[in-house]
Amino acid sequence: MPVLTGGLRELPPLSLYVHFPWCIRKCPYCDFNSHEPKNGFDEMAYVDALLRDLEYSLPEVWGRPLTSIFMGGGTPSLFSPQAMDAFLAGVRARMKLHPDAEITMEANPGTFEIERFRGYREAGINRLSIGIQSFNPKHLKALGRIHDGDEAKRAVEIALTHFDNVNLDLMYALPGQTLEEALSDLNTALSYGITHLSAYHLTIEPNTMFAAQTPQNLPDDEVSADMQEAIESCLEAA
Ligand SMILES: C[S@@+](CC[C@H](N)C(=O)[O-])C[C@H]1O[C@@H](n2cnc3c(N)ncnc32)[C@H](O)[C@@H]1O
Ligand code: SF4
Known part of the structure; x- marks a missing residue:
């Protein structure tokens, strides 16, 4: 086998991140x-612009296989399954996509999106990452989210009928949230038997609505640290 520059036996594989920069409504904490x-x-x-962009980069990545694609946002699930299918077909036509490649799409748990989950699976997406944030309507409202707790639960249930590989995003240290409420969200998420969970401490980012008008009832540092430790213990046990 020829040895490549740097002593490599084969060219290292690549992961592709693709950004979809639109959302129905800007959340007050978000600086994405x-x-x-x-x-x-x-x-x-x-989609055409993305594929043209990919073509410009091809000379730099020639011959290297793609082992994962992550379609993030924004809200990629504002795009139809047909658009995602066209995008993935375009990637396959231009690059060597590994047959076991993990192809993730971020989805918001609105009713409109839930109805499209099956179509996304048929388009070749094999991992769904759902931005739940919380199952508690009080905290979803404080975060300015456009879905409610029932939609969040329905989104997970429908996702699991089409996808074996599902990640849920949760946020904690939310306005007015207690340790018990944070753990209740975590336990609800874990009860579905999902394959991955991301738990993010709410960060007040510069140039967001929350930076301009920070909620007064955020948990203090001690309570937030307790939440983080309790979440880590729960996740280790699970
Ligand atoms: C860029 S968002 C995209 C997902 C999707 N648009 C959504 O909101 O459901 C990725 C994840 O980052 C987390 N996130 C975004 N802004 C955050 C912040 N200020 N503090 C903590 N987590 C944040 C949320 O959990 C969110 O699901
Ligand atoms: S958190 Fe997600 S849905 Fe909200 S504005 Fe940011 S990217 Fe969009």
């Missing part, structure tokens, strides 16, 4: 590159 589309957006024009 995400925007409310004032006049809608043309999903196929964006």
